[in-house]
Amino acid sequence: MVKELAGHAVMIAKVCLTTGARWSEAENLQARHIRNGQIQFAGTKSGKVRAIPISSNFEKELRQHHGTTETGQRLFAYAYSAFREAVERSGLTLQEGQLTHALRHTFASHFMMNGGNILVLQRSLGHANLTMTMRYAHLAPDHLQEVVKLNPLTALTLG
Secondary structure (H helix, E strand, O other), rough: OOHHHHHHHHHHHHHHHHHEEEHHHHHHHHHHHOOOOOOEOOOOOOOOOOOEEEHHHHHHHHHHHHHOOOOOOOOOOOOHHHHHHHHHHHHHOOOOOOOOOOHHHHHHHHHHHHOOOOHHHHHHOOOOOHHHHHHHHHHOOOOHHHHHHOOOOOOOOOO
16 A cells, blocks of 8 residues: 555656646646646646646546546545655755645746746636746746847847
C-alpha cells in the first residue's frame, strides 16, 4: 500500500510540475478530465474550469497509471502524506505551508526562466489578475530584453 501511494504521489507531482496545478487540483482529477491532449481542471480555487495542454506521452502515462490502479474514476488515491514523507526523507527544507506549493512555484519559475510569456503563465495558473503572476516574472533574467528586439524602431532604418 505504501509503495502504491508513493506511485500516486509521483504522478500527482508530475501533473503539478507539467501544468502548474495546485496539489488538490491534480490529486482530485478523474479519468474524464484527461482528453484530446489536455488536462481539464474543474475543482479550482477560483471555481473556473481551465484546460492545460499536455504532451501525448504524458497523456499516455496518465492513462497507463490509471489502468493499473483501483481508484475508480479518480486518477489517483489521496497521496499527500506519501509526498510529505518523501520530502522529509529527502532532507528538503521548505517554508511552513509550502510543501506542495513548491511544485507550482517550480513550474512557474522554470516556465519564465525558459522564456515563457507572462500572460500564458497567468492563464495556466488560473490567476484572476496579472499582479499575482508578476512575482514570477523577475525570474527570467533577460525578460526585458524583448524591448530591444520588439520595439517599432528596431526594424526601421532612417537614411
